[in-house]
Amino acid sequence: MDRLSNTVRPYAWGSTTAIPELLGVAPTGEPQAELWMGAHPGAPSRLVRTSATGEPGPEQSLNEVIAADPERELGRATVEKFGPRLPFLLKLLAAGAPLSLQVHPGLAQARQGYEDEERRAVPMDAPHRTYKDPNHKPELICALTPFVGLCGFRRPAEAAATMAALGVDSLKPYVDLLGAHPEEAALREVLTAILGAEPAKTAETVNEAAAAAQRLGGALAPYARIAHHFPGDPGVIAAMLLNYVELQPGEALFLGAGVPHAYLDGLGVEIMANSDNVLRCGLTPKHVDVPELLRVVRFEPTEPGVLRPEASPSGEELYETPADEFRLSRFDLSPGAEPVGLTRDAPQILLCTAGAPKAGAIGLTPGASVFVPAGEATEVSGTGTLFRATVGV
Known part of the structure; x- marks a missing residue:
């Protein structure tokens, strides 16, 4: 076996202390969001393999090692099913601020979307490029510390009650829509309305809702914290449609295709299929492809299934x-x-x-x-x- 040298990803939402504390090193003062372990081309792990004579060889990336002899490193069954690449990526994830509200496509959706963007010659590094590969991205997060996130749609009546409790007049149309249709149709219509609203009016609504959540506290307080990091963002309103989940150390969440989610705070071990396909709903300055998002999202209320080993x-x-x-x-x-x-x-x-x-x-x-x-x-x-x-x- 080989000891791995791994890369820390300094995304803006990362905690400045959680990963350094785990590693037993001094914080740098900069966000340290994720420590990647695997063969993802964006930041592959590195290793030094010792020869049969006991001599250390040169440092190599794990993807180079696998490419040199896929069947030896991965096993025949893995290569036959997934091709000559490591099919998963393991991470330490340390959220000090909310991640983007996002959803991942299913396998057929990813293949279709990737082929479409390839056919239209959308550059891989274009800000509006959605599909970086033809793969889906199921993922699992296991808490190492108390961990907070949003996962899956709530019942429309529960979301309506949260919005109504804030007492913000401009949220009333969403409250009415949530009670006027079957549940799946209500959720689709409300999310579509939130993402399609005029930005200036949305920002005003979010600011009023955040002030009310701060004043009222309790179960509404998380929305004030989210808005603090993303003032005026429509994702703050969209977050009210989702289940608020608190994991204790050792508990986990599995996130399949089409399930909207966002991690808010905490340190965990995350594992996922080796893919970069993410469609964002909000809480981000990045591109939001609303039509494709609405095609991928599963508009059905779910209870977040907390996993215990x-x-x-x-x-x-x-x-x-x-x-x-x-x-x-x-x-x-x-x-x-x-x-x-x-x-x-x-x-x-x-x-x-x-x-x-x-x-x-x-x-x-x-x-x-x-x-x-x-x-x-x-x-x-x-x-x-x-x-x-x-x-x-």
Whole structure:
């Protein structure tokens, strides 16, 4: 196996302290939003592979290592199903401010959208380019600290009650629409109206709603915090349509295609299919493709299903999801316990989040990770918490 060197992504919404505290290093004062572990071309992990004679080779990116011998690194089954690339991306995600309100396409939608933009020769780096690849992007976030987010549509009656409680006259048309149709039609009509409203009027409504939420507090207070970061943004109103979710450490959320969501605050381990396809609904200065967004969003009320891991006799605690691209589990290793074998005919990334466990002969500290090629015999031991990321099938 190989110790990984990973890149921190300094997105503006990132916490300035959460990742440095986990790594045990001094903060830089700049946002540190995500630590990427994997072979995504945007920021691939790096490693130094030792030769059979024990000599260290040159530093390489993980995607270069995989490209040199995909079947050896990923296993035949992974290559046959997903092609010669690592199908998942693992991250530490540290939100100090809200991320954009967003949704991901399904696989067929992604392929269709990508082919359409390729046919129209939309440059890959164009601000209005939506589909960067022909893949879907299911994802799972597991909280390491108390973690807050928005996930899926609420019942229209609940969203209407929240808007009405603010006492803002310009929200009343949305309140009326939420009660005038079947639930799916109501949600579609209201989100369409929010995103299509005149910007100056929307900004005034958001500012009034934020002042009311600040004054009234309680369950309304989150909307004042969101508006603080995105004053005048229509996403503040759209956020009132969604479930507000608080995760405790060890709890997780799975986000499938078409489910609108936004992470607001906290540190977590995130795993996703290796894709960049995001359609934004708000809370962002970036392009919002309203027609495509409305094609992809699933307009149905849902209860956010908080996942808790299921333990096996080996001590592995698995977060069960329907995703084929990834499988995330956790080990809480105790002093004196027998080593746990983790050999698997698929690639693995092991991430330490607490303590000082060992992966094979490699000692790990919080934030450290290793890549284990398919079929490589390995075991974990020692004391601490270790996350295991691998392929779902």
